Amino acid sequence: GAGVSQSPRYKVAKRGQDVALRCDPISGHVSLFWYQQALGQGPEFLTYFQNEAQLDKSGLPSDRFFAERPEGSVSTLKIQRTQQEDSAVYLCASSSDRIFGGYTFGSGTRLTVV
Amino acid sequence: GQQVMQIPQYQHVQEGEDFTTYCNSSTTLSNIQWYKQRPGGHPVFLIQLVKSGEVKKQKRLTFQFGEAKKNSSLHITATQTTDVGTYFCAGRRAQGGSEKLVFGKGTKLTVNP
Numbered sequence: 001g002a003g004v005s006q007s008p009r010y011k012v013a014k015r016g017q018d019v020a021l022r023c024d025p026i027s028g029h030v031s032l033f034w035y036q037q038a039l040g041q042g043p044e045f046l047t048y049f050q051n052e053a054q055l056d057k058s059g060l061p062s063d064r065f066f067a068e069r070p071e072g073s074v075s076t077l078k079i080q081r082t083q084q085e086d087s088a089v090y091l092c093a094s095s096s097d098r099i100f101g102g103y104t105f106g107s108g109t110r111l112t113v114v
Numbered sequence: 115g116q117q118v119m120q121i122p123q124y125q126h127v128q129e130g131e132d133f134t135t136y137c138n139s140s141t142t143l144s145n146i147q148w149y150k151q152r153p154g155g156h157p158v159f160l161i162q163l164v165k166s167g168e169v170k171k172q173k174r175l176t177f178q179f180g181e182a183k184k185n186s187s188l189h190i191t192a193t194q195t196t197d198v199g200t201y202f203c204a205g206r207r208a209q210g211g212s213e214k215l216v217f218g219k220g221t222k223l224t225v226n227p
Contacts, residue, residue, distance in 0.1 A: 001125055003165070031213075033214070033215075035217075041219055041220075042120075042202050042217035042218055042219045042220050043157065043202070043217045044205075045214045045215070045216065045217075046216070048213060048214055052142065056214055058212065059214070060216075075124065091156060091157070100145060101150075101162065102159035102161075102162055103147075103157070103159060103215065105156040105157050105158070106156065107155075107156050108156050
């Protein structure tokens with residue numbers, strides 16, 4: 001596609017509910033990144049894929065967070081048993097070059113846990 | 115771990131004034147990138163700097179990468195209302211094998227017409 005597509009755009013979850021956030025990267029981009037952005041803050045790294053391989057998941061805040069990219073294109077970020085501190089915008093980005101490529105970000109999913 | 119600091123956190127200018135934001139990394143970087151995020155939007159890639167001492171220009175924007183590859187700056191000449199937004203620097207450490215970009219907290223620019 002022409003850009004990075006994320007869905008849903010907004011998600012309200014009750015505390016304890018599981019959520020799944022989808023990212024459809026630019027076609028042909030092998031690198032895919034997930035970031036979390038709290039209000040007024042910079043994006044914080046969560047995890048990174050090179051094709052279907054998850055090469056770095058050091059930023060995932062707990063074992064309630066899980067990401068996958070089974071066929072090397074679409075990726076899903078899953079959060080289990082959501083808590084209020086999970087409320088944030090979740091940004092997905094893709095890049096054609098894992099070292100020297102600029103990131104193209106999607107519009108993000110704004111998650112609100114009530 | 116790697117940290118990227120940006121100052122100032124906020125900057126208010128009158129239209130036509132210049133603006134500069136500074137970025138410092140706790141580690142040597144392989145490259146640094148700059149992004150702009152409009153209110154309610156997502157970060158948009160502006161530029162990447164790779165070489166020590168590199169200077170790049172995009173119209174009224176001038177980007178610099180320090181000689182030690184640990185700091186960078188973005189300067190906007192004669193700001194316009196369209197420059198409003200938050201400017202983020204993001205760096206990738208030169209050693210350690212990590213390929214992730216670490217973002218600063220950003221500088222939020224407001225421009226009074």
